[in-house]
Amino acid sequence: MSVIRWLVKTTDRIGMIQDVVQVFSCEGVSISSMEVSPGQIFIKFYVNAASRLEEILKRELLAHTDIIDIMDIALQPYEQREKELQAVLESANEGIIGLDNEGTIRYINSAAASLLYVEQGKAVGQQIKQLTGADTQLLELLTGHSFDNQQMLTDTPRGILHYLCSGRPIRNENNQIIGAVATLKSMKAAQRLVHSMIKSQTFGFSDIIRASTAMEHVIGIAQRVAISDCTVLVRGESGTGKELFARAIHEASTRNSQPFIPINCAALPENLLESELFGYEEGAFSGAKKGGKIGLFEAAHRGTLFLDEIGELSLVLQGKLLRAIQEGVIRRVGSNSQIPIDVRIIAATNRNLEEMVEAKQFRQDLYYRINVIPITIPPLRERPEDVPLLLKYFHTKYCIELNKNLEFSQAAYSLLTCYEWPGNVRELQNVVLRAIHLTFDGDIDISNLLITGEKNLEQGNKLVRNENNLKKTIDHTEKAILEKALQKYGSARGAAREVGLSHTAVLNKIRRYKLEYLLSPASRKEGSLKKGSNPK
Template identity: 45%
Template sequence: MNRFRFRIRFEDRVGMVRDVAEVVSGHGANILSLEVKPGEMHIQVDQVSPTVLENMLKRVQTIANVLEVTPVEWLPHELAQQRLRAILDTVEEGILVVDARGTVSLCNRKAAEILGLGHSLIGNSLKHLGFPREILTSLGVGRLSQQEILLSTPYGRLRCLVKSQPLVDEEGKPAGAMITFEKMSQVRRLVQSLTQPVMITFEEIIYASQKMAEVVALAKTVAKSDSTILIRGESGTGKELFARAIHMASPRRDNPFVVVNCAAIPDTLLESELFGYANGTFTGALKGGRQGLFEFAHQGTIFLDEIAEIPPYVQAKLLRVLQEGCVRRLGEMLENKVDVRVIAATNRNLEEMVAEGSFREDLFYRLNVIPLYLPPLRERKEDIPALAWHFIQKFNQRLGKNVRSLSEAALRRLYDYDWPGNVRELENVIERAMNLAQGERIEPENIILPEKNLASKSPSGLKRAMEEIERQAVIEALNQGGSVRKAAKILGVSHTTIINKMRRYRISGKTSGQWK
């Protein structure tokens, strides 16, 4: 014997519900649910035999003004609940509906999945589920905007982005709240899908030389692993290009690729940018704190360009990430596990920096697991025709031109130049030539290159003399002031300028021994 549901359609009159209820109860049936609206009634009964049920329905049919008695599969409120459940379960955020005390009365599939508790979420309190105090105190008070929180789940600690919308009763009094939340990893994927720049593959790297063929083959091989890669090469050789191609050839291709130019971020901000910070860590910090770029790159790749420029105290924290896969936000005691592949790049001689003490030896070895060296363009000039033609096609589209070739004399000018700026400089020269070209061919007069003395890598005697004067001025100011900040004040420049000059001229405490 199962529960039975039926619908009664009738001409509305006083006493209709009473008459129906008398018939049902007279047949010994227990009414479990009753829903009434003008001209229609739905009833759910329990514990009757098929014979009793048949007799009861026939008797209901004979009640005055009853038009139709029809079995139904669901009551209206059950259908509404099923539709609501179907809608909630399609949402990719966790949803909890709680009462004014913070007890869960409704949850969707995603909430149970994130918290790892299944349908046992119903009846649990937010406090028991690990939600922080500010979520509890916000119930019925007002809307809580997006806030990052740390939850403890059966899978371990989990960072989530949470929002809260208060619910009120018919009298406008607080009745609880609807809380939505999602994993920060999911938020990162969404942001990455919306903001990710165009990625490239190895097939899009232009080359014709054997040297580059060997580099590309090695990069394709190591892309499949998770080992740290250190890309070395002069400025303009395409280090970021290779980093992007490695990411796209790796199992992490569908996850974030995060680029950090370590030289472009001030030292005072670099640590918080990389590792994040907790709520209230410093004046102006975002409420609830902020994740760092390592956390944002979770399960993806982070590309640390100009790695030689990071200060010593950040080097120590980076070493911790590489060794243990752990990140600690500024102002927090807890460490967060991150799964990030690191690709670093530099055009500086890290071995010399290690010898001088300006770069940690242990960090260098952690970064240099797989070294990848990109040769300068002057060592692979057979790549110039292929690269030049690639740039011609690119700028034809951008500039609305129809250049089809380079004259032999123009190509000879490209061959005869040493390219201190490498591929980036070649691209600029071709763009300039495309703007000057009058017909379908680039002529030698369209190729404008610096004078050879300007293209030389060695500074002139005057330039060397000026650099030595500047270097001595910085050393004297450091000796006189006894600290970097006081030296900056003496010279009338910023603290960052002094630090940059020290790096450029390789000035360390060993240079004078009189300052820290």
């Protein structure tokens, strides 16, 4: 049997479908499928390849005055849509499963079948709970619930699968649930995706803006230790860029193809910080996610874990951290099982850990574990030669981002380069961004910087006075030169040639300094001095 697909073009009138179907019926040919739109009838049918039925059907149909033409087509419109949808679903990196309202699998793409270790063809028609377990959250979709990125665990022929799942119920026009669709992504694939996004924004030593020998010396030390797996302690005041140094060390290490995971130890309460670092098992505490959650140590496996503000850890957590570093294993909250980890530790602090050890606020054994390679970043006030470079970088960056064309006044620039920057690079960055936001046109002056402090205000006022005094001196000199030229020539044109300015510029300055009385009567009648001119 041969499959035939036709597009029958007709006039748009009632009864056309019946006329076409009658021709097929009279010849004993069954129509496999039919789609209809105004003026078009798409037909799919089968005929014996050796018969002349196709020719006969076409001749009889074209005998109707309302049938305009018959064209062979490759696919029916619904078949074309299905092929396109199939191609989209199969090209997706995520697993996709479609369910009917009874939880039966109506569709599963090859990615989902591979993820769950099932045969794609055999999975269709099975109940979803046969693949993902009787307590699967996917069945909640059929009750009207939606969810995003839920962590799930499923037993497979190759062990327990840990994956992320998102799902939506499907409703008809009467708001009845007729099925659901879910997407699945393995946790490992999700972690690789996150890492690839982080990797595209890598930060290396060459990205550290500096001109000072002090910073070059520190960077030289960091570059030498980066290639080892030694624990590094980055020290420095708040805002000096400790995390940037940690990222640069990771990027220069042999672990740079693996994750760099940062956490601020001061940002979370103790109980939450423990579960973030070490993860937790399902049911470990009220509100714990179903299936549990991996911790940052596991997420950073074979990569780098950056512990910022490590001096803020409680003594209890210090002990657990010490055990993880010494033994290379962690234990999730609520679990007795040990999980081996391979993680390089980079810690950072702006506190005096030696004083904390003396005061019994920081464990001495942990101090020696993390202080293998100490790197101290000098504050910005000790490397003033870096300030102009940083000012230029942030000024250019934020002018582009905010679509502004601004420059610093001489007084503002002088204050910024003389300022001691107690908040270091972070404060400088914020001051520049704030000033560009607050300035709408002209130059960025001292009032837009909003730098507080009696010493800084006095310095700023002094710079403003100096700038004003300089301006007055320039104006006084300019007026004297112009007076002398006008006394000599008696005309704006003659004075312009004398001082090397344009005629218009001299006319404007004559009005500005009120020197019209030095012009000859003829020159005073020049049209350029009419009311309404706008001297600068």
